[in-house]
Amino acid sequence: MAQVRSLQKIMAFLSANNTVAVNNSDTRLAGCFLLGIPGLEHLHIWLSIPFCTMYVAALAGNGILICVILSQPSLHEPMYIFLSMLASTDVLLSTSTMPKALANFWLSSTHISFDGCLTQMFFIHFLFVAESAVLLAMAFDRYVAICSPLRYATILTSTAIGKIVAATLARSFIIMFPSIFLLKRLHYCRVNIIAHTFCEHMGIARLSCSDISINVWYGLAAALLSTGLDIILIAVSYIHILQAVFHLSSQDARSKALSTCGSHICVILLFYIPALFSVFAYRFGGRRIPRYVHILLANLYVVIPPMLNPVIYGVRTKQILEGAKQMFSKLVKESK
Secondary structure: OHHHHHHHHHHHHHHHOOOOOOOOOOHHHHOEEEOOOOOOHHHHHHHHHHHHHHHHHHHHHHHHHHHHHHHOHHHOOHHHHHHHHHHHHHHHHHHOOHHHHHHHHHHOOOEEOHHHHHHHHHHHHHHHHHHHHHHHHHHHHHHHHHHOHHHHHHHOOHHHHHHHHHHHHHHHHHHHHHHHHHHHOOOOOOOOEEOOOOOOHHHHHOOOOOOOHHHHHHHHHHHHHHHHHHHHHHHHHHHHHHHHHOOOOOHHHHHHHHHHHHHHHHHHHHHHHHHHHHHHHHHHOHHHOOHHHHHHHHHHOOOHHHHHHHHHHHHHOHHHHHHHHHHHHHHHHHHO
């Protein structure tokens, strides 16, 4: 019944705007309609509570983490600079999806302009690729710190970090920008209803009445050449790191290195496992996995890692805990 009401609202919107979807018309002017989580419309209000809680926790946790790193000169090191980049990307990634999803859950605000949908799609995929690159940079940082500690300061200079940041942004932009034109070239002749809470590349492409083979292959190639390559390089880095750690003669040094690497590995697994499961389940699960499961997973992987990353680093990293204590104690003193 809830899905029927959603469709009735969409048709009423189209009628009010004198938009009729026929085979020879271009329906991009009518925009797109995000249905939320089809099959669970009656639970939208209840689902919004955990999603809103996780989103607020992600904003607060990552905001505090960024402030701690920026305010403490002792944390102005490559490892923590990369961590602040990860926190910034987490905030932007969750913000690119959650506000619209919550508006859908609370206000049944399903409509989004076609260009707005493309913009959201671009930023979601851009930030996902960027976060993957940041995780690779963090793995490289740990590799140099553990495998070549004497050369760490000469390899990861401020100039090198600046180049890594520029390369991360440039690669993400170059990979994702063509997808906008690949979607704009398609002909859209139906009512653009997307059974999801946010816009993503293949979800928009499947609205088209044109052949989308190029979009399918481009999306697969982009995923393999960015995220897939990052995963391989991260795995190789950690194989070398673990080999070096287990060859350390000092038990304390070994424990410290494993503790630091453990935090990174937890973050990496949190980011890649839900995302990859969602992608492969969507592509190969077909009708065996209910549609609402795909959508729930897609929403969870943009809020759970951002929410848990600050907790993992805050609990497991002594320097960040000390920095947070100093920052808050300074704020308390200044307020008095």
